[in-house]
Amino acid sequence: MPRSLRFFAWASFVAQVTIIATGGAVRLTGSGLGCPTWPTCTPESLVPTEELTYHSLIEFGNRLMTGVVGIIALIVFLLVWRIRRERRDLFALSFIVGLGIVAQAIVGGITVWTGLNPFIVGFHYISSLVLVCVTAAFLARMDEPAGARERAVPGWYAGLAHATSAVLAISIVFGVLTTGSGPHSGDLEAGRTGFDAEILEHVHAWPGYLLLVLTLVLVIAAWRESLPTRGWAIALLGIELVQVAVGLYQARNGLPVLAVGVHMVLAALTAAAMTLVILRLKRPVAADAAASESSAAATSAR
Numbered sequence: 001m002p003r004s005l006r007f008f009a010w011a012s013f014v015a016q017v018t019i020i021a022t023g024g025a026v027r028l029t030g031s032g033l034g035c036p037t038w039p040t041c042t043p044e045s046l047v048p049t050e051e052l053t054y055h056s057l058i059e060f061g062n063r064l065m066t067g068v069v070g071i072i073a074l075i076v077f078l079l080v081w082r083i084r085r086e087r088r089d090l091f092a093l094s095f096i097v098g099l100g101i102v103a104q105a106i107v108g109g110i111t112v113w114t115g116l117n118p119f120i121v122g123f124h125y126i127s128s129l130v131l132v133c134v135t136a137a138f139l140a141r142m143d144e145p146a147g148a149r150e151r152a153v154p155g156w157y158a159g160l161a162h163a164t165s166a167v168l169a170i171s172i173v174f175g176v177l178t179t180g181s182g183p184h185s186g187d188l189e190a191g192r193t194g195f196d197a198e199i200l201e202h203v204h205a206w207p208g209y210l211l212l213v214l215t216l217v218l219v220i221a222a223w224r225e226s227l228p229t230r231g232w233a234i235a236l237l238g239i240e241l242v243q244v245a246v247g248l249y250q251a252r253n254g255l256p257v258l259a260v261g262v263h264m265v266l267a268a269l270t271a272a273a274m275t276l277v278i279l280r281l282k283r284p285v286a287a288d289a290a291a292s293e294s295s296a297a298a299t300s301a302r
Contacts, residue, residue, distance in 0.1 A: 001142055005079040009142055012076050012097065013135040015069045017268050020128050022062045024264045028257040032116045034059030038109035066105055073097045076138075087146050093138045100131045118180035118193045125176055125264070129271045136272035140279045152283040153227050157218070161229065161281055164214040165274050167207050172267060174204040182255060201251055208247065212240050218277070229280040236273040243270055 034055030035041035041048050041060055048056035077094045084091040111120050181197040215237045222230035243266040250259035
């Protein structure tokens, strides 16, 4: 795989995680309407004007980050274009990222037009997580040969891994609803979901703890059976432990801004690690056949 593609593929993943951090900064500093219109910052100006506050700079900085993410995604797409026939999987993933960024920009505009409707803001965050997962999948597939894939783990383990990913999705959804009901609305005038944030905190925690238990089972089973998911399952467990610690800290200390921001980024990394665990449930058939042929050749040589 070309070194340039590898570099920009990693840059794309890092950029997707970074824009979640900058988007979080917009919301947590109350800068969601720092630029009151979209796609321009004000009705008269594309960029913030002197009359606006630092909130405008934070919001506009996040908009500029969208451009950075888009440029990197375009470079990846152009690099993959040359090998699109041999690597249709990479071509499809790069196309999805590019399309997703355009959709994200539009949804971002809708959030401004609706005065930071909490449900649209939540959807915006979840779609950002999806793009993080897609760029993570690109990195994983980039190091594997193209072609058919087959299951590399026992059936029960694959089922447990998919169930774990479903629990993670539930936890993220309730986390988004909790944030949409809490104090960090992105602007003093922004609406809230109307749900009880304190109750949602507990509801959000339950699937979080279940996720931790299920991941621990995945790690133990992968370790005992030497499954190909072992490395990423351990990484997933490590991220979750930090995530739980940050979650408990923020809940017991009045939701400090920095802790909430870290919690948002860790959710993205958790989703990315879960994606890689799921991808490791299968292996390329060609690679398996080559390994079998090599083993047979070695046996004959003896």
